[in-house]
Amino acid sequence: MPFKRPxxxxxxxGPNSESSSSRPxxxxxxxxxxxxxxxxxxxxxVQAKLDAESIATLTGLAERHSGVCRNAEDAEVLITAVSxxxxxxxxxxxxxAKTKAVVTPQWLRDSIEHGGPLPCDDYVAIGDLxxxxxxxxxxxxxxxxxxxxxxPSPTPPTSPRPRTAELSSxxxxxxxxxxxxxxxxxxxxxxxxxxxxPPIPTKLETLDYTSRYACQRxxxxxxxxxxxxxxxxxxxxxxxxxxxxxxxxxxxRAASVIKAYPHKIRSLAQVxxxxxxxxxxxxxxxxxxxxxxxxxxxxxxxxERFQTLSLFxxxxxxxxxxxxxxxxxxxxxxxxxxxxxxxxxDDVGRQSQIVExxxxxxxxxxxxxxxxxxxxxxxxxxxxxxxxxxxxAKRIPRAEVEEMGRVVITELNDLKPGCVSTxxxxxxxxxxxxxxxxxxxxxxxxxxxxxxxxSLVRRLHERGMVTHVMHLSSFHTHDPLRLHHWDNxxxxxxxxxxxxxxxxxxxxxxxxxxxxxSPEVYWTxxxxxxxSIMFQRDIRQWAKDKLGMKFxxxxxxxxYDSKEFYPKTEKEVFELFGLQWVDxxxxxADL
DNA sequence: AAAAG
Numbered sequence: 001m002p003f004k005r006p007x008x009x010x011x012x013x014g015p016n017s018e019s020s021s022s023r024p025x026x027x028x029x030x031x032x033x034x035x036x037x038x039x040x041x042x043x044x045x046v047q048a049k050l051d052a053e054s055i056a057t058l059t060g061l062a063e064r065h066s067g068v069c070r071n072a073e074d075a076e077v078l079i080t081a082v083s084x085x086x087x088x089x090x091x092x093x094x095x096x097a098k099t100k101a102v103v104t105p106q107w108l109r110d111s112i113e114h115g116g117p118l119p120c121d122d123y124v125a126i127g128d129l130x131x132x133x134x135x136x137x138x139x140x141x142x143x144x145x146x147x148x149x150x151x152p153s154p155t156p157p158t159s160p161r162p163r164t165a166e167l168s169s170x171x172x173x174x175x176x177x178x179x180x181x182x183x184x185x186x187x188x189x190x191x192x193x194x195x196x197x198p199p200i201p202t203k204l205e206t207l208d209y210t211s212r213y214a215c216q217r218x219x220x221x222x223x224x225x226x227x228x229x230x231x232x233x234x235x236x237x238x239x240x241x242x243x244x245x246x247x248x249x250x251x252x253r254a255a256s257v258i259k260a261y262p263h264k265i266r267s268l269a270q271v272x273x274x275x276x277x278x279x280x281x282x283x284x285x286x287x288x289x290x291x292x293x294x295x296x297x298x299x300x301x302x303x304e305r306f307q308t309l310s311l312f313x314x315x316x317x318x319x320x321x322x323x324x325x326x327x328x329x330x331x332x333x334x335x336x337x338x339x340x341x342x343x344x345x346d347d348v349g350r351q352s353q354i355v356e357x358x359x360x361x362x363x364x365x366x367x368x369x370x371x372x373x374x375x376x377x378x379x380x381x382x383x384x385x386x387x388x389x390x391x392x393a394k395r396i397p398r399a400e401v402e403e404m405g406r407v408v409i410t411e412l413n414d415l416k417p418g419c420v421s422t423x424x425x426x427x428x429x430x431x432x433x434x435x436x437x438x439x440x441x442x443x444x445x446x447x448x449x450x451x452x453x454x455s456l457v458r459r460l461h462e463r464g465m466v467t468h469v470m471h472l473s474s475f476h477t478h479d480p481l482r483l484h485h486w487d488n489x490x491x492x493x494x495x496x497x498x499x500x501x502x503x504x505x506x507x508x509x510x511x512x513x514x515x516x517x518s519p520e521v522y523w524t525x526x527x528x529x530x531x532s533i534m535f536q537r538d539i540r541q542w543a544k545d546k547l548g549m550k551f552x553x554x555x556x557x558x559x560y561d562s563k564e565f566y567p568k569t570e571k572e573v574f575e576l577f578g579l580q581w582v583d584x585x586x587x588x589a590d591l
Numbered sequence: 592a593a594a595a596g
Contacts, residue, residue, distance in 0.1 A: 319593050381593090425596070438595070471594065493594065513595065531596040553596085590596085 044075030114222035187418025217260035395433035436511035468495035528553025
């Protein structure tokens with residue numbers, strides 16, 4: 001597909017499609033991120049040992065989500081990176097510090113993610129202030145789930161009132177000429193493709209945090225034992241980088257179970273009975289309870305090898321194996337990689353040029369076989385990804401995720417009126433900021449879905465919004481050697497940039513994944529792509545173990561007779577499997 | 592081998 005340099009297209013705000021779909025039009029402007037994540041607390045940030053950028057970031061977070069004050073005396077919470085008493089005393093009188101919760105910057109970040117003040121004892125900044133910090137911690141000391149939604153009526157609204165998508169006759173007068181769909185003003189969108197109107201409450205009491213299956217354990221975005229989970233995850237990550245997948249999985253499982261454990265862990269006895277906590281990990285937890293850390297995790301974090309492998313594997317296209325190979329070549333920094341891969345530094349930099357990355361990139365003949373390194377997978381992706389890494393490393397705030405969704409669905413509806421979409425991934429699980437944006441699409445008319453992915457990508461490309469296509473696949477990518485389970489949905493993994501007319505435009509490139517499912521498998525696709533990884537994997541495991549069914553994002557099949565199932569809603573998928581409904585925000589089984 | 596969750 002030879003794409004030409006496009007002209008950016010003015011895309012006005014577009015209809016609201018927030019997390020859900022191109023609903024008709026009742027633009028109910030939901031609560032935007034104006035709501036503060038934390039109650040209005042007075043936070044004081046001790047600047048010592050923080051660089052200017054961190055100070056700015058933390059202050060910004062505190063201002064947006066809670067409140068800051070200018071001197072320590074007036075504050076309830078002191079945030080500091082200092083860990084030694086004597087050093088803190090140079091900035092805050094000890095008598096005052098003793099009357100506050102004195103915590104690390106991580107407490108603020110995690111509490112914001114969590115949506116409320118977390119218990120402080122994992123975040124105590126100064127050892128001598130442990131007790132007073134816990135005493136003055138603003139966490140409400142109520143159980144994490146105490147209140148909220150366990151209302152008696154489990155029945156979803158079954159108002160059969162059909163909704164009609166009066167397709168916002170695309171506001172762009174420019175593109176009106178190229179509407180390929182003839183005279184179709186309104187498309188009937190069946191109720192079941194839209195999100196349930198009052199959302200379905202999660203009945204936490206019917207779930208079971210001791211279950212062996214992550215899909216039965218409600219796991220919040222940030223849990224009360226988050227720093228323990230983080231330690232275990234460090235070991236997991238290291239194992240994964242080293243190619244020790246079995247070991248990595250053990251740590252992943254353990255971390256996942258703890259993520260769902262609703263109480264602050266104070267003794268080993270509380271958790272030894274939990275699934276996947278054996279003697280090995282039990283020992284590590286004990287160590288953690290005694291010392292506040294896990295020695296191996298700390299050692300790993302300090303090792304050059306781990307830091308380097310992590311850095312390399314954070315680049316799109318570089319996995320554990322390649323990272324290790326590069327390390328063995330004595331490469332250590334991204335600059336080393338740039339030289340190795342031959343990236344001209346400013347070339348991909350700020351110029352907005354359009355690059356089509358081939359699915360199977362070819363080297364020029366003279367290069368082939370030269371480098372035994374990249375057999376099979378060419379390195380053009382990696383060159384591109386290296387050039388984009390600064391942008392791609394930036395996190396995307398929810399509001400911008402929503403804007404991207406609006407822009408994309410607007411384009412799609414110009415192309416094919418009546419499409420429905422859900423923004424999935426971490427966004428749907430409630431993350432305040434995402435690494436990338438994943439959107440699942442369908443159309444009520446199954447016959448219209450085929451080929452849509454490619455058309456949409458082309459259109460976004462022409463409009464200058466998709467700058468790179470890392471991967472484009474279709475239903476019929478007949479893949480005889482199915483390595484792992486990659487669904488066979490139409491999907492495009494792209495690099496996206498908002499049009500300059502967007503109020504959110506700042507020139508940052510973002511990873512955007514577009515997934516197209518036929519309407520019968522729309523909700524299985526949505527579930528699969530909502531994650532988390534563990535949650536999804538255990539739904540698959542559950543379906544296999546308990547029902548002899550095969551579940552993945554592209555459908556549900558009974559194994560013995562290959563009968564296919566098409567649950568009409570997300571809730572029905574849970575029901576089919578005999579699982580209780582778990583809201584996406586409780587599917588954070590993965591750290 | 593890698594990519595998504």
